[in-house]
Amino acid sequence: MRLPFHVASHLDASLRAAAAKLGLAERGFQPEVRVADPAHGDFQANGALAFAKREKQNPRALAQQVVDQLGDLAGDFDLTLAGPGFINFRLRPAALLGWLQEYDTEERLQSGAASARAGQTWIVDYSAPNTAKQMHVGHLRSAVIGEAICRLLAFSGARVIRDNHIGDWGTQFGKLIWAYKQAALSGAAALQSALATAPLEEFERLYKLGNHAADADPAVLAAAQQELVKLQRGDAENLAVWQHINDVSLAAFQQIYDQLGIKFDVTLGESFYNDKVDRIYRELTDCGLAEESKGALVVFHPEHPRFQTQPFIVRKSDGASNYASTDLATILYRYEHFKVDGAAYVIDSRQSDHLEQLFLTAEKWFAKTNRKLPHVEHVGFGTVLGENHKPLKTRDGENIRLKALLDEARERAFALVSAKSPEAPEAERRAIADVVGVASVQYADLSQNRSSDYVFAWDKMISLEGNTAAYLLYAVTRVGSIFRKAATAGSGAESGSKPDSPSVALAKEGAPPPISGEDSARWAALATAPESAAEINLARKLVKFADAVQLATNTLRPHYLCTYLYELAGEFSTFYAADKVIVDDPAVRARRLLLCHRTRLVLTAGLHLLGLRTLERM
RNA sequence: GCGAGUGUAGCACAAUGGAUAGUGUAGUGGCCUCCGAAGCCAUUGAUCCGGGUUCGACUCCCGGCACUCGCACCA
Numbered sequence: 068m069r070l071p072f073h074v075a076s077h078l079d080a081s082l083r084a085a086a087a088k089l090g091l092a093e094r095g096f097q098p099e100v101r102v103a104d105p106a107h108g109d110f111q112a113n114g115a116l117a118f119a120k121r122e123k124q125n126p127r128a129l130a131q132q133v134v135d136q137l138g139d140l141a142g143d144f145d146l147t148l149a150g151p152g153f154i155n156f157r158l159r160p161a162a163l164l165g166w167l168q169e170y171d172t173e174e175r176l177q178s179g180a181a182s183a184r185a186g187q188t189w190i191v192d193y194s195a196p197n198t199a200k201q202m203h204v205g206h207l208r209s210a211v212i213g214e215a216i217c218r219l220l221a222f223s224g225a226r227v228i229r230d231n232h233i234g235d236w237g238t239q240f241g242k243l244i245w246a247y248k249q250a251a252l253s254g255a256a257a258l259q260s261a262l263a264t265a266p267l268e269e270f271e272r273l274y275k276l277g278n279h280a281a282d283a284d285p286a287v288l289a290a291a292q293q294e295l296v297k298l299q300r301g302d303a304e305n306l307a308v309w310q311h312i313n314d315v316s317l318a319a320f321q322q323i324y325d326q327l328g329i330k331f332d333v334t335l336g337e338s339f340y341n342d343k344v345d346r347i348y349r350e351l352t353d354c355g356l357a358e359e360s361k362g363a364l365v366v367f368h369p370e371h372p373r374f375q376t377q378p379f380i381v382r383k384s385d386g387a388s389n390y391a392s393t394d395l396a397t398i399l400y401r402y403e404h405f406k407v408d409g410a411a412y413v414i415d416s417r418q419s420d421h422l423e424q425l426f427l428t429a430e431k432w433f434a435k436t437n438r439k440l441p442h443v444e445h446v447g448f449g450t451v452l453g454e455n456h457k458p459l460k461t462r463d464g465e466n467i468r469l470k471a472l473l474d475e476a477r478e479r480a481f482a483l484v485s486a487k488s489p490e491a492p493e494a495e496r497r498a499i500a501d502v503v504g505v506a507s508v509q510y511a512d513l514s515q516n517r518s519s520d521y522v523f524a525w526d527k528m529i530s531l532e533g534n535t536a537a538y539l540l541y542a543v544t545r546v547g548s549i550f551r552k553a554a555t556a557g558s559g560a561e562s563g564s565k566p567d568s569p570s571v572a573l574a575k576e577g578a579p580p581p582i583s584g585e586d587s588a589r590w591a592a593l594a595t596a597p598e599s600a601a602e603i604n605l606a607r608k609l610v611k612f613a614d615a616v617q618l619a620t621n622t623l624r625p626h627y628l629c630t631y632l633y634e635l636a637g638e639f640s641t642f643y644a645a646d647k648v649i650v651d652d653p654a655v656r657a658r659r660l661l662l663c664h665r666t667r668l669v670l671t672a673g674l675h676l677l678g679l680r681t682l683e684r685m
Numbered sequence: 686g687c688g689a690g691u692g693u694a695g696c697a698c699a700a701u702g703g704a705u706a707g708u709g710u711a712g713u714g715g716c717c718u719c720c721g722a723a724g725c726c727a728u729u730g731a732u733c734c735g736g737g738u739u740c741g742a743c744u745c746c747c748g749g750c751a752c753u754c755g756c757a758c759c760a
């Protein structure tokens with residue numbers, strides 16, 4: 068019998084069955100299977116300890132009874148008892164081989180993982196910049212973490228809706244439209260050309276212009292407020308200007324998103340919910356949750372230590388909506404229109420009070436209106452700090468533009484690639500640097516537990532040493548190098564594929580590695596079970612891909628996957644140094660080529676899950 | 686003041702209540718007639734303080750300390 072994709076849940080099921088035979092299941096026996104320290108085994112079950120304690124039994128004797136019922140696992144695992152009652156499972160080499168033979172493509176891996184969330188619909192709310200402004204470093208983490216979470220959820224079988232909840236409505240548009248119209252009057256051609264070359268810079272300039280003019284001249288302020296009123300009433304001309312601002316903004320954002328591998332399914336910003344907030348006021352008032360306070364409509368939560376006095380303001384005293392009202396309307400829309408099972412809000416942890424109030428309010432509101440609230444979760448993250456441990460800024464104290472930051476990443480990577488591979492043509496070095504630079508920024512963010520702030524240090528993230536994107540990308544290219552060597556050595560690898568040219572340095576997104584299916588299938592058939600210590604350790608690590616994905620997805624913490632990929636790359640590097648792949652013995656060569664192929668498969672699949680691009684050469 | 690988050694080696698980070706707290710970097714010492722040394726191998730060094738729960742605590746609870754952030758109409 069072949070092992071399933073997720074070996075740990077297979078063990079969990081077997082242990083539950085064993086416990087049931089012993090009559091332990093109805094008394095609440097939980098297997099508690101987890102990935103073990105490699106020194107002890109591949110997986111361990113700790114459940115006997117807690118259960119024996121509760122039942123006042125000898126834990127080791129109990130564990131032995133359970134093990135005695137696991138006879139059918141003995142073919143695939145070495146089972147041992149250790150310590151006070153740990154059950155250790157070590158995969159036998161033949162079982163490792165069987166798993167590696169089975170999971171030979173990204174699609175196969177995905178179909179193995181897809182049972183976890185099949186049938187679920189998730190919406191992920193991330194990035195969410197304000198229009199008419201440039202994205203800056205404060206927008207980095209939401210975009211990068213959010214995209215990784217989308218891919219993880221989709222890999223686990225969920226239908227995922229990527230939603231960019233942009234800030235496209237608000238009082239700043241009065242001044243901006245006023246300034247825009249002034250600029251258009253004094254020179255339409257100049258305005259259009261400025262907007263064509265650097266649209267967001269131009270909008271920022273216009274906004275500052277309008278802001279200063281309004282400060283200096285009450286007549287301007289009144290005019291700007293009039294523009295805002297006209298916009299809110301649906302004045303055609305102002306709506307057109309506003310629409311233009313948003314279109315141009317989104318096009319500029321997309322240039323950043325393209326680099327980060329992001330493509331939204333929907334962009335439903337604050338303006339979209341404009342006409343949906345009246346219903347929110349009505350419902351909240353009708354069900355007794357909202358009340359008037361100081362002219363505003365607010366929700367208090369009497370049972371809560373803070374929110375009994377700190378209001379959730381859903382309508383301002385001037386009658387206007389704010390982000391509480393639109394966020395509530397958003398939840399309702401996601402429930403009614405998208406029928407989501409879950410919603411992940413990838414938003415800075417500093418907004419946790421708002422989200423807690425939002426979720427608490429929504430919970431009560433949905434309960435009172437007989438709706439089932441989707442699973443809502445705040446995926447919070449810390450601040451990006453400079454090396455001085457203060458929020459990352461330019462020397463002038465300005466926010467660092469995301470565009471400039473990514474440009475610098477690519478430029479630094481280019482310098483490094485040029486130093487390491489001076490013989491490569493410049494165009495190829497540029498192409499490699501574009502991938503390495505952006506991936507380094509993404510990976511530096513993702514590899515760290517999102518809860519804490521993180522220190523942004525160029526030298527560490529592109530240094531290529533340690534837990535970095537470059538180290539992982541390098542591991543991928545070394546595998547590729549083995550396949551190129553195998554082809555020239557006439558070993559039969561890559562038969563039928565063309566010789567490499569510089570233009571194939573870039574792996575195509577999502578494309579299978581340039582190894583034909585027949586070759587892969589042939590090694591898989593020829594391969595014998597792993598034998599050397601390095602082969603076995605690498606194979607053991609590969610099988611645990613499933614656990615890493617599951618852990619990262621269930622906790623919505625991509626860094627678990629990063630840690631796994633880094634460890635896998637480390638196992639591969641050890642194997643690479645210890646065991647030569649291109650050897651004469653066809654069986655040895657086949658099994659090592661199989662390990663190489665699956666290593667590249669899992670590394671690239673994992674990196675793509677994180678939203679990174681991969682390379683054939685660097 | 687109230688609340689939240691974070692405190693792990695010189696520095697940057699891991700650890701789903703489990704076994705001897707892992708890794709990188711920096712330091713030291715080895716390894717390229719051999720598939721890419723952007724690499725591999727070895728080695729030194731840490732849980733903020735004090736209680737408690739537990740067979741077992743970086744992890745959970747209580748009390749401190751330090752830093753960061755939030756707290757009535759910007760999002």
